[in-house]
Amino acid sequence: MVRYVLKRxxxxxxxxxxxxxxxxxxxxxxxxxxVMIALGSGTHTPAEVEAKRIAMGLDRPFLVRLGExxxxxxxxxxxxxxxxxxxxxxxxxxxxxxxxxxxxxxxxIFTVVIGIPLGVFxxxxxxxxxxxFALIVTLVLDSMPSFWLALLLMxxxxxxxxxxxxxxxxxxxxxxxxxxxxxLGGLAGFTRQVRASMLEVTRSDFVTTARSKxxxxxxxxxxxxxxxxxxxxxxLVGMRxxxxxxxxxxxxxxxxxxxxGQLLVNGINNRDSTVVTGGIVFIALTFSLIMLLTDLAYSxxxxxxxxxxxxxxxKSGEEEKRHHGGRHHGRRDE
Amino acid sequence: xxxxxxxxGSLKPGSLRYVWRKLLRNKSAVFGLTVVCVLxxxxxxxPLICRYDYRSMDGLNAYSLPSAEHLLGCDELGRDILSRVLxxxxxxxxxxxxxxxxAAVLGIAMGAVAGxxxxxxxxxxxxxLDIFQSFPMLILAMAxxxxxxxxxxxxxxxxxxxxxxxxxxxxxxxxxxIRNMExxxxxxxxxxxxxxxxxxxxxxxAISPIIVEIAMGISRNGxxxxxxxxxxxxxxxPTPEWGAMxxxxxxYIRYYPHMAIIPGIFILITVLSFNLIGDAVRDILDPxxxx
Amino acid sequence: MNEKKExxxxxxxxxxxxxxxxxxxxxxxxxxxxxxxxxxTLGLVGETGAGKTTIAKSxxxxxxxxxxxxxxxxxxxxxxxxxxxxDTELRKIRGHQISMIFQDPMTALNPVKRVNEQIAEGYIQxxxxxxxxxEKRAEEMLELVGISADRAGEYPHQFSGGMKQRVVIAxxxxxxxxxxxxxxxxxALDVTIQAQVLDLIKRLRDELGTSMILITHDLGVVxxxxxxxxVIYAGRIIEYGTKADVFRHPTHPYTIGLFGALPDLKKDVExxxxxxxxxxxxxxxxxxxxxxxxxxxxxxxxxxxxxxxxRLSDTHTILCCNPAGEGEEK
Numbered sequence: 036m037v038r039y040v041l042k043r044x045x046x047x048x049x050x051x052x053x054x055x056x057x058x059x060x061x062x063x064x065x066x067x068x069x070v071m072i073a074l075g076s077g078t079h080t081p082a083e084v085e086a087k088r089i090a091m092g093l094d095r096p097f098l099v100r101l102g103e104x105x106x107x108x109x110x111x112x113x114x115x116x117x118x119x120x121x122x123x124x125x126x127x128x129x130x131x132x133x134x135x136x137x138x139x140x141x142x143x144i145f146t147v148v149i150g151i152p153l154g155v156f157x158x159x160x161x162x163x164x165x166x167x168f169a170l171i172v173t174l175v176l177d178s179m180p181s182f183w184l185a186l187l188l189m190x191x192x193x194x195x196x197x198x199x200x201x202x203x204x205x206x207x208x209x210x211x212x213x214x215x216x217x218x219l220g221g222l223a224g225f226t227r228q229v230r231a232s233m234l235e236v237t238r239s240d241f242v243t244t245a246r247s248k249x250x251x252x253x254x255x256x257x258x259x260x261x262x263x264x265x266x267x268x269x270x271l272v273g274m275r276x277x278x279x280x281x282x283x284x285x286x287x288x289x290x291x292x293x294x295x296g297q298l299l300v301n302g303i304n305n306r307d308s309t310v311v312t313g314g315i316v317f318i319a320l321t322f323s324l325i326m327l328l329t330d331l332a333y334s335x336x337x338x339x340x341x342x343x344x345x346x347x348x349x350k351s352g353e354e355e356k357r358h359h360g361g362r363h364h365g366r367r368d369e
Numbered sequence: 370x371x372x373x374x375x376x377x378g379s380l381k382p383g384s385l386r387y388v389w390r391k392l393l394r395n396k397s398a399v400f401g402l403t404v405v406c407v408l409x410x411x412x413x414x415x416p417l418i419c420r421y422d423y424r425s426m427d428g429l430n431a432y433s434l435p436s437a438e439h440l441l442g443c444d445e446l447g448r449d450i451l452s453r454v455l456x457x458x459x460x461x462x463x464x465x466x467x468x469x470x471x472a473a474v475l476g477i478a479m480g481a482v483a484g485x486x487x488x489x490x491x492x493x494x495x496x497x498l499d500i501f502q503s504f505p506m507l508i509l510a511m512a513x514x515x516x517x518x519x520x521x522x523x524x525x526x527x528x529x530x531x532x533x534x535x536x537x538x539x540x541x542x543x544x545x546x547i548r549n550m551e552x553x554x555x556x557x558x559x560x561x562x563x564x565x566x567x568x569x570x571x572x573x574x575a576i577s578p579i580i581v582e583i584a585m586g587i588s589r590n591g592x593x594x595x596x597x598x599x600x601x602x603x604x605x606x607p608t609p610e611w612g613a614m615x616x617x618x619x620x621y622i623r624y625y626p627h628m629a630i631i632p633g634i635f636i637l638i639t640v641l642s643f644n645l646i647g648d649a650v651r652d653i654l655d656p657x658x659x660x
Numbered sequence: 661m662n663e664k665k666e667x668x669x670x671x672x673x674x675x676x677x678x679x680x681x682x683x684x685x686x687x688x689x690x691x692x693x694x695x696x697x698x699x700x701t702l703g704l705v706g707e708t709g710a711g712k713t714t715i716a717k718s719x720x721x722x723x724x725x726x727x728x729x730x731x732x733x734x735x736x737x738x739x740x741x742x743x744x745x746x747d748t749e750l751r752k753i754r755g756h757q758i759s760m761i762f763q764d765p766m767t768a769l770n771p772v773k774r775v776n777e778q779i780a781e782g783y784i785q786x787x788x789x790x791x792x793x794x795e796k797r798a799e800e801m802l803e804l805v806g807i808s809a810d811r812a813g814e815y816p817h818q819f820s821g822g823m824k825q826r827v828v829i830a831x832x833x834x835x836x837x838x839x840x841x842x843x844x845x846x847x848a849l850d851v852t853i854q855a856q857v858l859d860l861i862k863r864l865r866d867e868l869g870t871s872m873i874l875i876t877h878d879l880g881v882v883x884x885x886x887x888x889x890x891v892i893y894a895g896r897i898i899e900y901g902t903k904a905d906v907f908r909h910p911t912h913p914y915t916i917g918l919f920g921a922l923p924d925l926k927k928d929v930e931x932x933x934x935x936x937x938x939x940x941x942x943x944x945x946x947x948x949x950x951x952x953x954x955x956x957x958x959x960x961x962x963x964x965x966x967x968x969x970x971r972l973s974d975t976h977t978i979l980c981c982n983p984a985g986e987g988e989e990k
Contacts (some may be wrong), residue, residue, distance in 0.1 A: 050499045057500060061516050161726065174648075178641035180592055182599050183615060183633035186622055194623050240767040243722050248782035248831070249754030252747070258781075262772050278505035285596055289619070299508070300600050303515040315512050319503040338815040339771055 039334070043327055052105065054319045059104055062312045069093065072306050073118040104312075114313030119305055124313035127298060134204050135294035138286065139279035141210055142218040143272060150222050151268075154229025155261065161234060173223035182285040185216035189289070202291040213290045217283045221275055228271055232264040239263070266337050273329025277322040388577065391653040398649030401642035408639060412458035421449035423456040423609055432625045442627050444618065450628065454635050457609035461639055464525050464604075465591035471529030472590075473583055476536025483537065484544030494537070501534040507593055514602040521610075524603040528590045539582055543575040550574075577654045581647055588643030595636050611636050668695040668736070669871060670839055675733035677714050677723070677895075684943045685729055688714040690895040691967070692733075696888070698838070701865065701872040703882035703903075705918070706892030707939055712875045713763070715892075716843045719873075720754050737839070755782040759837040761861070763844040765824035769816035776802070776812035779831045786835050801830035805860060822853035826860065833864060840865065840872045846881070858884065879922060883907060891915050894940055894950035896967065901976035912978045913957045949981070957982050 070088045071079075079087075088094050092103075107113040114124035157166045176184075189212060193201035200209050236242065237260050245259040246252075284296030291297075295314060302310035334340045392398045416422070421439070427447035435442040441450040483494040501509065513527035547553060547570065556566050595612025597603030604610035606617055611632040618628035673693050679686040689711045696702050704712045717723045719735050721742065735742040742753060759782075762768040770778060779801055780794035787794070799809035805826040807819075816824055825845060832840060842861060846854040862885055865872050874885055882889055882903070889906040891899040891914065899912040910916045917935040937954035940946055948963040949955070955962065965981045972978060 046499075050496070050503060053500050054503050058512065061512065065516055066518055174644065175637070175641060178588070178592075178637050178644050180595055180599075180612075180615075180633060180636050180640070182596060182612075183629070183636065186615070186619060186629050186633070190622055190626050190629075238724065240762060240764060241770040243717075243724075244760075244762060244768045244828070244831070245770065245781075246722050247720050247754055247760045248785065249751040249756055250781055250785045251751060254781075259770050259773070263770065266772075284507065284511070285599060288600060299511065300602070303511065304601060308515075311512070311515050315504070315508065318505070318508050322505060323503045337772060339817045 062308045141214040150225040157230040158233030176223035236264040277325035280321045395649040397645040401645035404642040415455035419452040423452040453609035460610040464594040465587040468528035469586035472532030476533040480537035480540025484541040498534040584647035669698040671695040673734040678730040680729040702888040703886035710892040711895040756786040758839040759832040761842040905976035
C-alpha cells in the first residue's frame, strides 16, 4: 500500500512539473508585453520601459526564468507577483481558496446527500412514474448551462422574493444560491449514475444470494447492493470535487464571490499572465491531489483493489476505465 | 423496441447502419434529431424569414417585452431577440461540431497509435495526456483562450485541444479491449489477413463508443462555448452567440429577464437534444443498461 | 406422480413461469410438479435453458421481479404454499428452512464483505443471536467445509473458486436448513475440484439429514447422489422416477438420447450418438410435443400430444405418446 502511494506520487510529481513548464511557456505567448501591462496605461519613455523590464527580471533568458519559477513553486509555494498590482499571488490564492473550498464542500455534500437516496429510490422503482419523472427532470437539469441556472435562481430568490442575498460572500446564506447553481446540473448526472450503478448491482448474483439467506430487504439494498454500487460513484465524487476546487468559475463570477475561478477570469481579462499562470498551476496541483486521494480512497473501500496494489499487480484496463469515466462533468455512464 | 429484432437482425449490432435504424425508432432520439435539424435549418434561413436583421438597432424598442411586433422582444439596443437567437444558433453548432471534430480526429489518431503500438510510444503518449488531465476541462479551455485570444476560431481550437485526451483514452481503451477479444483471436487463428481484421472487426466495434462520445462532446462543447463566451473569453459581443447574449443580458436581469431567459432556453434545448441522441445511441449499443 | 400422499415434505404443483423479454414471452417452466420426501435427494437433469434454474429460484421466489411475467402454481413446504406467503413468512423460510447453493461461486459472494460476515448474517437473522455467537457459528461452518477458521476474516477474492464454493456451501448450511437446493454447484469449477466439492455436499447432506434438490446437466453426478431423478426438457419433466427407473430403464426418447450421448467404457461403440438438433425456442408456444423435431420416434400422434403422463410403474412416469417398447429398449 505504502509503495503504491509512493509510486503514484512519483508519477504525479513529474506530471505537475511538466504542467508547470507547459503553462509557463504558453503564458509567455499571451498577447501583450508584460512590461507594458505592468506599467499600466499612459506613455512611458523607452528608458523607463527598459528599467522596468530589468526590474521584473524579464531581460534574462527564458530558461533561467522558467527554472526560477519552478524552484519558487515547488520549494517555496511562491507563484510570483501580479503584473497589475504587484500583490503576492500566493497571498491572493490563499485568501481566495477558502471561498472556493466552501462552495466545493457545500456542493459535494448537497450532491451526495440528495443524489444517493434519490438514485437508490429511482433504481428500486425503476420505470415507475416517479423514476421517469426524476429521469426527465435530471436530464433537463443536466442540459442546463449552470450560469443560466444561476441567473434564474438569483432572479427568483434574490431579486424577486428577497429571501437570499444576490451577490458577495460572507455568512452561510451567501453560499446557498451558488451551491444550488453549482450542484443542480451535476446532481442530475450523479443521480442517474447512482441509479444505473444500483440497477447493475441489484442484478448481481450476490444480491440474490443475500436475499436467499432470508435477511430483510432493507439489509439487502443498503448492506449488500449499495456499498458495491457506490464504488464506481467514488471516482465521480472525487472528479467533481477536484473540479470544483479549481473554482466553480462561472458561479463565482456571477455571484461575485472572490474565489480561485474569479481570480483566473480577472487575470485573463486583465492580461495579467503571472496571475493566470499561478492560478492554473494551483488548480492543477489541487485537482491532481484530489484525484490521487480518490484513487487511494478506492482501495480503502474495495478490498479487491487493495489486494491488487499490495500484490503489485495492477489491472491497467480497469484503471483506464476509471480514469476515463466521469471525466467531463460526469456525463459519462460507462 | 426489442420486438423489432427481426428487421434489424440482418445487420451487425454496433455497425453504423444498425445504430441508425434503431435510432430512428427511439422516440427521444428522433425528438433530439428533429430539434437539431430544425434549429440548423432555421438558423441558415433566418435572414430570409425574420422580419428584422439581427444587427439592426431600434432605440425606441429597446428592452421591449415579447409582443406581436417582436415575438421574443428586444435587447438593450433594440435588436430583435428572435432574429439574433436564430442567427446565433449557427455559432453554437459550428463551435460544438468543429471543436468536437478536431478533438475526435486528433484524439482518435493518438489513441489508435498508443493502443496499436503499445510499449514506449503508448507510455509516452499517455503521460503526455496525463498533463491534459490534470485540469478540469473548462479550466483547460480557459487557459487556451487566454493564450489564443478571443474569437470563434480560437474558441473552437481551445475547446478542440481540451477534449483530445478524452477521445484518445477512449480509443486506446477500445483498441486494447478489441485486440484481446476472442473473435479477433479467432479471426487471426484462421488466417484472416490483418487488413480484414481491422476493417471487419476492429473498426466496427471501436466506432460505436466513439459515436456516443461525439454526440456527448458536441453537447459538452456547445455548453462550454457558451460558458466561455459568458465569461468574455470565447465569442465576443456583438456576435449573437447565445452565451455572449446572456452575458450582456445579465446586467438587465432584474427588470428585463426575458433577455437572459430566452437565449438560455435555446442553449438548454440544444444541449438536451444532443444528450438525448447520445443517451439513445448508448442504450442501443449497450442493451444491458436498459430495462 | 400427481396423486402422491398429501403430506409430502415438499412438493411443487403445476409450476408455470414465464419471463418477458422485450415484447416477447419466454415460456421457461410449463407445468412442473413433483414431490420430495424428507431426507431424499432429487436430481433435476437437463440441457442449458431447459428451465432447471428457474424452477430452483422460483422455490425461494428469488427470480428477478422485473423479468418475470407470470409465476403460477404451488410450492408446498410442509403443506404451506410458499407462493401465498407474505414477505415476513417468506424470509423465515429463506435460508432457514430452505437454502440454496448457487452455480457460480465467483459472483455469488459479495466482494466487499468478509466471508464470516456473510455466513453469520443469515444466522443472526434467523436465530436472533449476537454477532459474536453468529461469527463463532461461521467459523464452525468454515471448519465443517474444510476451511481453516483463521481465514474467516478474509474477503472472497482471497479464496480460489473451489474454496469460494465451500464458503457458499457453509453459508447455505449455516442455519441447518431442512431442504438444500444446489444449482449446478460444480459447473463453474475445475474438473479436479468438482469431485471434492460434490463429495463435501454429499457428506454434509448425510450428516445433517438434509433433503436436497440437485440441479445438474451431468448424469454422472446424478448417479452418485440422487434417489429420484427428473429429466427436464423445454420446461417440463419429461421423465420422472427413481434412480434405478431412469438409469436402468430410460424410456423417454430424450432420456435415451442423453444416455446415448454419454461415453460408455464397457461398450465398444464406434462413436457417441449425440441428440441431433437444438432445444426449441422458448419464446414460441409449441403445438404438441416440444421434442418432436429432434425425436427419433416421432409420429403423427406427437403433433397433437397434450402431455398426458404415461405411468410405467408406481414410481416411473414419462411424458411421451410413443415411447420405446420393451423389446426395443437399448
